[in-house]
Amino acid sequence: MNPELTRWTGPEGLPRFDRISDTDFAPAFDRELAAAEAAMEAISANPAPATFQNTVAAMETADEGLNRVLSIFYTLASVDSNPARQALQRDFAPRLAEYGSRTGMDPRLYARVKAVAEDAATLAPQDRRITELALRDLTRAGAGLTGQARARMTEIRSRMAVLTTQFAQNVLADERDYVLPVADDRLGGLPDWLIASMRAAAKERGLDGQIVTLNRSLIVPFLEHAEDRALREVAFRAWTARGTGEGAGGADTDNLPLVEEILALRHERAQLLGFADFATYKLAPEMAGSPDRVEDLLMQVWTPATRRAAEDEERLTALARKDGVNGALQPWDWRFYAERLRQDTHRVDPAAVKPYLTLDAMLGAVFDVAHRLFGLEFQPVEAPLWSPDVRAWKVTRKGRLMAIFLGDFYARPTKRSGAWCSSLQVQHRIGAGQRAIVVNVCNFTPPERPGEPAFLSWDDAHTLFHEFGHATHHILSEVTWPSISGTSVAQDFVELPSQLYEHWLEQPQVLDAHARHYRSGAPVPADLRDRMIAAGLADAGFSTTEYLESALVDLAFHRGAPPADAMDRQATILRDLDAPSAIPMRHATPHFGHVFAGDSYASGYYSYMWSEVMDADAFAAFQETGDIFDPATARRLEQTILSRGGSAPADELWLAFRDRMPGVDALLKGRGLA
Structure with a gap:
């Protein structure tokens, strides 16, 4: 095994990436996975009575070598993917899920952690905290399940690892393989800096002229400035086709069957653990606590956001009429006319900025x-x-x-x-x-x-x-x-x-x-x-609405029974919300990586707005002192939140900083929606 994968010898303790090749990962993974499994088995099988040190503390370092290998591998797989790394991802994912199932559902480990937790009051605060979290995680992983339910949970975890990996790779393939050549006579409205970027993108791919790719830093300004409406539509449809089976990869990168299976498996997993649905399961340990509280927050913002969006749509439609555009404003029109309105109102030329x-x-x-x-x-x-x-x-x-x-x-x-x-x-x-x-x-x-x-x-x-x-x-x-x-x-x-x-x-x-x-x-x-x-606030109705659409669809997908047809369910959710047709979701289901490339943000995309309620109030704490760099407030922020990690529940950390829970008023004011 290449020792550089676990004993990092580069400057300042960094890995020596120049001494690591793709062929090093499989043997390193095999060795460190076996070591982690052996370490966890030793903890579970320890004949000595369970103590904090021989159980919970030991768990903290059991897979240290494996984590070091995987931190390098998954960094490279995300920033510089290639076929070899994608194949390794597909190989590693089910094996890691199996390891997670064996350890996370080990009844011996569960019993030992439970025994330590019973005396947790005698532990130091951080020791008590990781004990409580370890017991919670084991319980939520299914360590308390038996028989058929236990076997089924193991199957679900393994299958989910495969599905979410494939989802992410499909989106990447559609993004990587799409280019839209733009002829010299179709560059009207594009600023020089954007044309230069389009030419650089072409050169990087060994092409002549200029192209549009699905890189957000390229396609968004193209949609904002391109006068060629037909070309805007082509680019927009390609951007929103990622993962639909109609993207650059065709049927091979169709994510919709994966989405429907993922939603069904999440629902089944939650019910095996005694929860009504995945949203209820997922939100139980979060600050929000329940789907109802999340929906209440999102809908408090939805009404003023869509009201502002409707007002903006009238102004944008009037601009489009002057260009001879009849009918309703289309999604590929919004950014273009919003940019024109922004420049007319605020006289901000991106080329000047x-x-x-x-x-x-x-x-x-x-x-x-x-x-x-x-x-x-x-x-x-x-x-x-x-x-x-x-x-x-x-x-x-x-x-x-x-x-x-x-x-x-x-x-x-x-x-x-x-x-x-x-x-x-x-x-x-x-x-x-x-x-x-x-x-x-x-x-x-x-x-x-x-x-x-x-x-x-x-x-x-x-x-x-x-x-x-x-x-x-x-x-x-x-x-x-x-x-x-x-x-x-x-x-x-x-x-x-x-x-x-x-x-x-x-x-x-x-x-x-x-x-x-x-x-x-x-x-x-x-x-x-x-x-x-x-x-920056000129199009807040649009940006807030497109975000909320994604957050509300994510939440609805995971409440109640899973949809048999995800796209039909998405359409129904948006129709029931009376969502503006000219403002599509920021992340439509087939390429909603936050939600379907892993579980982290599943039923949790709302968290950006939940956090924004707090960040608006936290910055107000600085403003109230009259100094946005107030040393005492910065020190309190560091001591109560930034240095503490997960050493206490989030609401306790927040209250230690601000003494009260915030409302949505500061958020609405900050977004210009008050």
């Missing part, structure tokens, strides 16, 4: 905010990573190592779409302890030529701040046990730090310091800055 929003400038802003709030300092690190584009920083505070931060910012055909934060290792204090190695992944359009800067849109800049907000959760983590480190919190609490961090991007003092012209170094003009911030 982008020179001030380079990736390096915005990274400088991200790091400066982290320094002013939390005293963090960032030093570049030269290390052999998976791509020359990936960058690394050593994060310190007063000379103490806090974390290693990696940024993989540019789109590649082999990279999964979207943006996310993950970790190669999490912070903990076991033994000598370790600090986090945290990874932010984005899909920004790379520079057209080497040596030139990468230009971000306003949305891209928000994404950069958002993902680094997640990173702060890892960087500032100060807990004993890996299972409660960093972002290991309730699903509807995990987006609080990320969405809260976005607020600092919109502050004039941050933009004045960092949004500087890439050539002259001049700060963004105050008038342009203010118009840019105001323009």
